[in-house]
Amino acid sequence: MSMPLWLRKQLMRAFFGKDLHQIRVLNECWFFYCRSYAARKPQ
Numbered sequence: 952m953s954m955p956l957w958l959r960k961q962l963m964r965a966f967f968g969k970d971l972h973q974i975r976v977l978n979e980c981w982f983f984y985c986r987s988y989a990a991r992k993p994q
Contacts, residue, residue, distance in 0.1 A: 952988060954981060 954962075958981060965973035
């Protein structure tokens with residue numbers, strides 16, 4: 952599973968702007984997305 956383009960762009964913007972709060976929020980969003988995707992995925 953790859954990270955969506957919109958999320959990558961926002962992370963890069965936050966990283967280059969040194970916005971630690973935004974980096975943490977986006978990181979949490981990504982891990983929430985991964986956990987929910989793994990829970991939905993048929994095994």
